[in-house]
Amino acid sequence: MGIFSSIKDAIFGHKDDTAATPAVPSGQATGIAPGRSEPVDVEAALEAKAADSKQDLNWRSSIVDLMKLVGIDSSLTNRKALAQELGYTGDLDGSAEMNIWLHKATMRELEKNGGRVPAAMLD
Numbered sequence: 001m002g003i004f005s006s007i008k009d010a011i012f013g014h015k016d017d018t019a020a021t022p023a024v025p026s027g028q029a030t031g032i033a034p035g036r037s038e039p040v041d042v043e044a045a046l047e048a049k050a051a052d053s054k055q056d057l058n059w060r061s062s063i064v065d066l067m068k069l070v071g072i073d074s075s076l077t078n079r080k081a082l083a084q085e086l087g088y089t090g091d092l093d094g095s096a097e098m099n100i101w102l103h104k105a106t107m108r109e110l111e112k113n114g115g116r117v118p119a120a121m122l123d
Contacts, residue, residue, distance in 0.1 A: 003072065003082040007106060008113055010070035012040045039116040042107070046070075060121065063103040082106070 001009075046059055049069050057065035063082075067074035079102060080092040086105040090098055107121040 002085045003078055004085050004106065004109055006072050007067065007070055007082075008110060008115075010072065011042055011045050011110065012113075012115065039114055040110075042110050042115040042117045043121075061100075061103060063099050063106060066103060066106065 046066070046069060050057060050059060053069060055068065057069050059066040059069045063079065064074040067078070072078065076094045079094060079099065083092055083098060083102055086102065086109060088098065088101055088105070090101070092098065104122065107117045111117045111122065
């Protein structure tokens with residue numbers, strides 16, 4: 001399982017029972033997370049996690065804080081792996097440019113996988 005899958009599962013909740021998931025023809029996105037009848041409100045799910053967190057994390061714009069919030073090691077090694085998974089083509093040096101790109105790309109992927117993400121987090 002990749003870093004993105006770990007982030008997605010932490011936000012959407014992991015569902016082992018895929019038998020109840022309706023079949024969708026290959027290449028057709030439903031905009032709804034597998035096993036759910038409605039899109040997952042990513043912002044609400046993360047706000048709930050933030051309310052339970054003892055740390056003040058800037059998860060709305062920081063990939064490092066987002067990863068910390070969902071319980072994933074935010075080391076440069078893991079951010080490099082996430083960048084490669086999501087198709088980042090710049091230097092894998094942990095720069096602000098890379099981290100900003102990673103946050104936006106992660107949010108876009110969450111939306112593609114059945115999440116409802118505020119437009120401000122996608123731009």
